[in-house]
Amino acid sequence: MSSTSLSSHIPDLDLITYYAEKQGSFFSRVSPWTKACLLAFLILLITVNRNLLILAGLYAVVLACYVLAGLPVKKLVAWYALPVLFVVSLIGLMIWNEPGVPLFSWALPGFELTLTDNGVLLVVTLLIKALITVTYSLFFLMTTRYQHFSGLVSRLFPAPLDQIFLMAYRFLFLTLAMTAALLKAVWSRGGGLIHSLRMQGRLFAGIFALVFIRSFERGERVHKAMIARGFSGSYPHSGEVPRPGLAEYGVLAITGALVTAAIILSPYRGW
Amino acid sequence: MTIIRRNPEAPHCPAVDHARELIHVDCASHTYADGSVGIHDMCFFVLRHEIVAICGPNGSGKSTLIEHLNGLLLPSLGTIWVNGRSITGGEQAGLWKEVGVVFQSSDDQLFAPTVLDDVMFGPLNMGLSPADARARALGALTTVGAEGLVDKLPNYLSGGQKRLIAIAGILAMKPLVIALDEPTSDLDPVHAGMIEEIILDLRDRHGISVVIATHDMDLAARIADRVCLVRNGAVFAEGVPEEIFYEPALIREAGLKLPGIVQTYLDYCTASGAAPISRPLRAAELTMALRMLPRDKNLE
Numbered sequence: 001m002s003s004t005s006l007s008s009h010i011p012d013l014d015l016i017t018y019y020a021e022k023q024g025s026f027f028s029r030v031s032p033w034t035k036a037c038l039l040a041f042l043i044l045l046i047t048v049n050r051n052l053l054i055l056a057g058l059y060a061v062v063l064a065c066y067v068l069a070g071l072p073v074k075k076l077v078a079w080y081a082l083p084v085l086f087v088v089s090l091i092g093l094m095i096w097n098e099p100g101v102p103l104f105s106w107a108l109p110g111f112e113l114t115l116t117d118n119g120v121l122l123v124v125t126l127l128i129k130a131l132i133t134v135t136y137s138l139f140f141l142m143t144t145r146y147q148h149f150s151g152l153v154s155r156l157f158p159a160p161l162d163q164i165f166l167m168a169y170r171f172l173f174l175t176l177a178m179t180a181a182l183l184k185a186v187w188s189r190g191g192g193l194i195h196s197l198r199m200q201g202r203l204f205a206g207i208f209a210l211v212f213i214r215s216f217e218r219g220e221r222v223h224k225a226m227i228a229r230g231f232s233g234s235y236p237h238s239g240e241v242p243r244p245g246l247a248e249y250g251v252l253a254i255t256g257a258l259v260t261a262a263i264i265l266s267p268y269r270g271w
Numbered sequence: 272m273t274i275i276r277r278n279p280e281a282p283h284c285p286a287v288d289h290a291r292e293l294i295h296v297d298c299a300s301h302t303y304a305d306g307s308v309g310i311h312d313m314c315f316f317v318l319r320h321e322i323v324a325i326c327g328p329n330g331s332g333k334s335t336l337i338e339h340l341n342g343l344l345l346p347s348l349g350t351i352w353v354n355g356r357s358i359t360g361g362e363q364a365g366l367w368k369e370v371g372v373v374f375q376s377s378d379d380q381l382f383a384p385t386v387l388d389d390v391m392f393g394p395l396n397m398g399l400s401p402a403d404a405r406a407r408a409l410g411a412l413t414t415v416g417a418e419g420l421v422d423k424l425p426n427y428l429s430g431g432q433k434r435l436i437a438i439a440g441i442l443a444m445k446p447l448v449i450a451l452d453e454p455t456s457d458l459d460p461v462h463a464g465m466i467e468e469i470i471l472d473l474r475d476r477h478g479i480s481v482v483i484a485t486h487d488m489d490l491a492a493r494i495a496d497r498v499c500l501v502r503n504g505a506v507f508a509e510g511v512p513e514e515i516f517y518e519p520a521l522i523r524e525a526g527l528k529l530p531g532i533v534q535t536y537l538d539y540c541t542a543s544g545a546a547p548i549s550r551p552l553r554a555a556e557l558t559m560a561l562r563m564l565p566r567d568k569n570l571e
Contacts, residue, residue: 014426017384021424146384170382177378177426221379228341228372229440230396239401 009081011138013173015072019142020149025069027143031244032152035140037252041259042136046129048266052121055128062132066139076135083130091126095119151241159234166235174222175215182211284314291318292352293448293480294340294370299349299359300504301335309335311504313349317448317480322470324491324512325484327501328526333484334375335504337450340482342366354447368397371441375452377433381425386412386436389425393444404443411443412436414477415469431462438469442477449473450482455490463490470494492516492530492552500525513550532557540564 023029042058049055067073100116141149154162223231244252286292294317301309310332317323317340325333338344339351342363349359354369356362371393374380383389387408394404412418417435425433434454441449454470455463471494473479485491491498492512499509502525508515515521516533529537533550536557540547543564551560 014424018424018427021385021422147388173426218379221374221376222382224338224343225372225374225380226382226392228343228367228374229393229444230367231392232396236392236395237401 008075008078010176011079012075013176015075016138016141017146019071020145023145025143027065027069027139028145030143031242031248032144032148033241034244034248034252035144036152036156038255039136039140041255042132045259045262046132048263050125052125052128055125055132059128059132059135062136062139066135069139069143071139071142076138079138080131080134083134084127087126087130088123091123095123098122147237147239148241150235151237151239154235154237155241163233163235170222171215171219174218175212178211178215178218182208284316287316288318291320293317293319293354294482295352296336296339297350297352299339299346299351301339301344301346308332308504309344310339310346313339313346313505315499315506317482319447319480320474320478321496322474322481322483322494324495324498325482325501325506326486326488326491326498326525326527328486331501331526332504333501334452336501337372337452337482337484340448340450341370341372343372367393368444369446370448370450371444371446373434373437373441373449373451373454375456377430377437380437380440381433384424386417386420386423386425386428389436390440390443393440397444407443407445408439411439414442414472415439416465429462431458431465434458434462434466435469438466442473442479446479448480448482450484452484453487454483454485455487456485467494486527488516488522488527488530489532492532500527502526512552516552517547517550536560 027035042062046055046058066076096113096115096119098116098119100118100121102114102116103120104115106113106115144152150166153165156162157165284295284297286295294315296313296315299313300311303309313332313336315325315336325336327333335344339346340353342358345363346359351358353366356366358366381389383392387405390408390411391401391404394407395401397404399407409418409421412421415435415438417432417439420428420432420436423432425436428436438449438451438454451470454466458466467490470481470483473481483491483495495512497509498512498515499506500515500521501507507525508521516530517537519529519537522529528534530552532552532554536551537547539561545564548563549556549560551557
């Protein structure tokens with residue numbers, strides 16, 4: 001048996017696909033079009049909104065949907081590590097010397113760094129925005145069958161962009177599987193990511209380069225196997241993407257109106 | 272049929288049986304971009320309703336030949352005919368519908384998110400409607416005994432299950448010929464046995480010709496109707512298993528070893544001083560053959 005799980009903090013694509021194909025909840029029966037539109041609305045809403053209460057409410061709703069869909073919450077918390085790391089590393093420099101009530105100061109030769117209440121608020125706001133997007137994106141992926149997802153991509157993107165997108169998605173599986181195999185080989189002989197990097201940095205860099213070369217070669221073999229079964233550059237779709245029902249159109253209309261109102265009323269309009 | 276030794280000087284290999292011939296490889300050569308020779312003056316044919324085993328050591332050209340049968344590779348020299356069409360003459364369109372290839376590594380073949388999606392891939396490429404493709408896929412999965420894996424994810428299957436799905440993916444296209452590259456390598460005995468049964472079933476119940484590239488001599492001895500010994504990119508001898516595998520010098524020349532049953536029988540005959548009077552290839556045949564040999568008191 002194989003799995004593409006490299007670390008508990010990196011989303012496991014096999015597990016995501018497993019939930020997507022299992023189709024175990026009410027949300028799996030919701031049209032992928034509805035879920036995709038809601039994703040677009042969500043991104044628009046969190047782009048124009050900075051109100052912490054509204055953002056926290058949105059996060060609570062998205063998280064509730066994730067939980068109600070029967071998706072793994074512990075895994076989600078572990079997968080938050082990367083977006084949190086991303087946000088913190090991105091705004092690590094921006095949070096200092098924001099106007100507001102100073103909370104903490106750090107004197108350095110030539111200048112002083114001050115953390116204010118607005119600086120903290122900025123971190124929290126951006127973190128919540130990131131978590132909303134990540135949680136909903138995972139919810140979308142884990143409740144939508146690949147067949148429908150690929151149909152959606154084919155309808156939204158023109159050829160050959162849709163094929164490139166779909167193939168790149170599948171290639172990601174190969175690369176992660178190769179990396180997982182490499183890490184297993186390292187661990188099996190007493191190595192560790194940090195330990196091996198410190199002890200045999202050059203060798204380790206070479207091995208990682210090899211992972212990409214091998215993934216590419218494997219991709220070529222997969223491509224060859226696809227050609228052997230008649231692939232001619234266009235991934236065939238085995239079914240239509242389910243259309244939204246009447247109730248779903250209603251939800252979309254209401255959400256659309258709310259988002260439009262939020263955009264019009266937003267003081268940050270025009271950003 | 273007797274053992275045929277190929278004449279390397281012959282410019283062409285004549286057809287053996289025009290009426291039954293599905294594939295005819297006529298002195299084909301293929302050289303890879305780095306200059307290494309894949310096949311050289313390869314003469315090979317596949318008849319209707321037969322199982323052909325291509326036997327040779329690693330690097331002898333078995334996999335290269337398999338990829339030529341499906342049009343994945345085209346020869347630099349020579350001609351290949353499939354079902355009366357010359358694929359080297361530009362008629363290779365749709366060849367994948369007639370000759371299916373099961374690759375050595377199932378992980379290279381299975382790429383779709385679910386087993387059903389993967390098995391449906393070929394039929395959908397053939398232009399079948401999703402409903403028909405689904406029916407074909409379910410039928411193929413049932414044939415290989417994997418109907419219980421329909422909704423599973425390929426990445427969570429065992430090696431043996433993956434091999435069954437890979438075969439179903441080809442079978443769903445209902446080709447005339449299925450070529451399997453090392454079909455039982457890396458499999459446990461139970462799954463290897465299942466694959467063996469499926470190969471026999473393909474010929475006997477579905478009327479599909481099967482080509483297997485293997486260095487598992489026991490498998491070739493048990494199921495092949497005809498064995499081709501490959502060395503340095505060319506078939507240098509071929510014949511029925513009873514004749515090929517009872518020529519130890521020929522097998523050594525191919526860089527291979529005798530099947531276990533054959534080796535055991537010949538060793539017993541040597542030890543007992545009896546001349547071999549039959550040519551067993553399967554366990555049941557060996558038991559019968561040993562019973563028929565005159566008893567040697569020294570061995571009792």
